[in-house]
Amino acid sequence: MHTLLPEETPTGSLLGRVQYWFACFFAIGWTGVVCGGLFHQFALWEHPCPLCIVQRMFMLLAAMGAAYIVRTALAYGAVTSRDYMMGWGMSLVALIAGSFASWRQTMLHILPKDKGYGSEVLGLHLYVWAWLLFQASVVAIGIALSFGHSTTDSSVPAARPGPCGRPDCSYWASWARSSPSTWWPCSSRRASTGSCRMPRTATGSSTTWGSWNGRRPPAPATADRKESGMRYAVLGTGIVGRTVAARLADLGHDVVVGTRDPAATAAREEYAGWQAGQPRVRLAAFAEAAREGDTLVNATGGQVSIAALTEADAAHLDGKVLIDIANPLDFSQGFPPSLDPVNTDSLGELIQRTFPGLRVVKTLNTMNCRIMVDPARVEGEHHVFVCGEDADAKKAARELLHSFGWPERSILDLGGIEAARGTEMLLPVWLRLMGTLGHTDFNFHVQGA
Amino acid sequence: MDTLIFGGLLATLIAMYRETSRTFMLGAWWTMLLAVILLMAHHVNSSLALTLSY
Numbered sequence: 001m002h003t004l005l006p007e008e009t010p011t012g013s014l015l016g017r018v019q020y021w022f023a024c025f026f027a028i029g030w031t032g033v034v035c036g037g038l039f040h041q042f043a044l045w046e047h048p049c050p051l052c053i054v055q056r057m058f059m060l061l062a063a064m065g066a067a068y069i070v071r072t073a074l075a076y077g078a079v080t081s082r083d084y085m086m087g088w089g090m091s092l093v094a095l096i097a098g099s100f101a102s103w104r105q106t107m108l109h110i111l112p113k114d115k116g117y118g119s120e121v122l123g124l125h126l127y128v129w130a131w132l133l134f135q136a137s138v139v140a141i142g143i144a145l146s147f148g149h150s151t152t153d154s155s156v157p158a159a160r161p162g163p164c165g166r167p168d169c170s171y172w173a174s175w176a177r178s179s180p181s182t183w184w185p186c187s188s189r190r191a192s193t194g195s196c197r198m199p200r201t202a203t204g205s206s207t208t209w210g211s212w213n214g215r216r217p218p219a220p221a222t223a224d225r226k227e228s229g230m231r232y233a234v235l236g237t238g239i240v241g242r243t244v245a246a247r248l249a250d251l252g253h254d255v256v257v258g259t260r261d262p263a264a265t266a267a268r269e270e271y272a273g274w275q276a277g278q279p280r281v282r283l284a285a286f287a288e289a290a291r292e293g294d295t296l297v298n299a300t301g302g303q304v305s306i307a308a309l310t311e312a313d314a315a316h317l318d319g320k321v322l323i324d325i326a327n328p329l330d331f332s333q334g335f336p337p338s339l340d341p342v343n344t345d346s347l348g349e350l351i352q353r354t355f356p357g358l359r360v361v362k363t364l365n366t367m368n369c370r371i372m373v374d375p376a377r378v379e380g381e382h383h384v385f386v387c388g389e390d391a392d393a394k395k396a397a398r399e400l401l402h403s404f405g406w407p408e409r410s411i412l413d414l415g416g417i418e419a420a421r422g423t424e425m426l427l428p429v430w431l432r433l434m435g436t437l438g439h440t441d442f443n444f445h446v447q448g449a
Numbered sequence: 450m451d452t453l454i455f456g457g458l459l460a461t462l463i464a465m466y467r468e469t470s471r472t473f474m475l476g477a478w479w480t481m482l483l484a485v486i487l488l489m490a491h492h493v494n495s496s497l498a499l500t501l502s503y
Contacts, residue, residue, distance in 0.1 A: 050488075050492040051489070051492060051493075053451055054485060054488055054489045054492065057454055057455070057458065057481075057485040057488075058485060060458050061458070061478065061481060061482055061485065064458070064461065064462060064465065064478060067462070067465060068465055068474070071465050071466060071468075075468055086471070086475070090475075090478055093482065094482060097482065097485070097486060097489075100489075101489055104493065104497070107497050108497065
């Protein structure tokens with residue numbers, strides 16, 4: 001194993017999409033085989049035996065593995081290695097089980113003078129064809145996986161599925177929205193935890209979401225904006241808080257910005273100018289904002305974060321996710337700032353200790369705020385770190401990152417909140433890089449050996 | 450039983466489309482696979498009675 005990370009910048013090349021198109025072919029192909037069986041049943045009136053039915057079920061289960069890959073690509077514009085493995089793994093298991101069923105049926109009729117069950121197609125009975133196809137599919141998946149290093153770019157054509165075939169077709173999305181969310185376990189879970197994957201955006205032809213070609217991540221379609229509907233409380237009215245709040249609002253979320261003194265903040269010239277362009281974002285006191293938000297974003301200065309959260313009454317916000325993007329920069333000794341706490345403690349840990357009811361996730365603190373919400377500003381592969389104690393909270397944070405345009409492969413989970421010491425201590429390096437490069441449009445990239 | 454399983458397969462497919470969690474999706478898929486295997490075992494109720502020597 002050379003590396004767990006992509007060795008090259010994914011470009012969504014033709015060769016790199018081979019496995020994606022193979023998954024499409026695989027899912028459609030097996031669906032066609034089942035339809036062929038239905039044709040024999042309902043057009044030629046050849047009633048299937050029980051084993052024939054079982055084989056059809058295995059065929060559909062195998063197709064579902066490939067369909068998972070296709071669905072992931074359509075939904076996110078990117079398919080990670082784990083998605084490919086999961087999809088093909090499901091297909092392989094179903095193929096082998098189906099192969100056994102068709103083998104057994106073939107063996108039941110293999111003795112001389114046995115005419116077999118049903119009619120023949122091209123000289124072979126349907127169950128023999130099924131056996132051959134099951135076996136051939138296992139080999140085909142094996143070949144696809146063996147060339148996976150060059151046939152699995154994570155960038156694939158991203159388009160919403162629909163009968164018209166256009167990326168912006170909303171037929172299926174409308175249908176999906178028409179179902180009560182309470183029917184679906186994930187939907188109810190999403191509603192309660194805020195871990196909903198953001199709706200896929202309508203991007204136009206062959207645009208990839210999260211691809212690294214310098215394009216700005218597209219804004220959601222209008223219908224999707226109304227659909228997403230999470231409530232975020234962004235604590236802090238500086239450039240970081242405003243940038244994140246604007247992006248969240250752009251994604252269709254209800255956003256309230258928390259500050260110590262709303263009247264004083266509203267009177268600030270730069271905030272008033274920004275607010276004029278963000279009419280949907282409300283301004284409120286810390287406590288009110290924190291109460292209203294399903295998820296909190298700490299964008300306050302690191303030295304005042306505890307005070308701000310105390311004012312927000314965060315001790316009584318048990319169970320809420322707090323995405324901590326702040327850094328404990330201490331400017332008391334001038335520039336460049338030092339960190340406090342540092343080494344044996346971190347701001348992330350301090351917040352988690354002080355407010356144990358909150359589910360703190362440290363992320364996005366190692367880059368400029370414009371890159372936080374628009375990773376395509378930096379070309380090529382680069383990474384965002386995530387750490388925290390609560391798995392569900394980290395999952396919610398990852399999905400927020402996805403909605404900002406961060407592909408799954410660019411998110412590195414460093415473990416528990418103790419890892420915040422490490423990510424916060426990157427700030428001194430970041431500050432010096434800024435001085436050397438003369439700008440802030442850069443980010444860290446972790447390259448495996 | 451067949452109808453129930455086909456219904457379950459359809460529900461699993463819809464769950465996939467609705468982008469349910471990976472855990473739920475995998476759980477549904479494996480449940481359906483297990484159900485189909487049990488159905489197959491139910492239908493396999495005799496030996497092949499082959500007298501082949503290979």
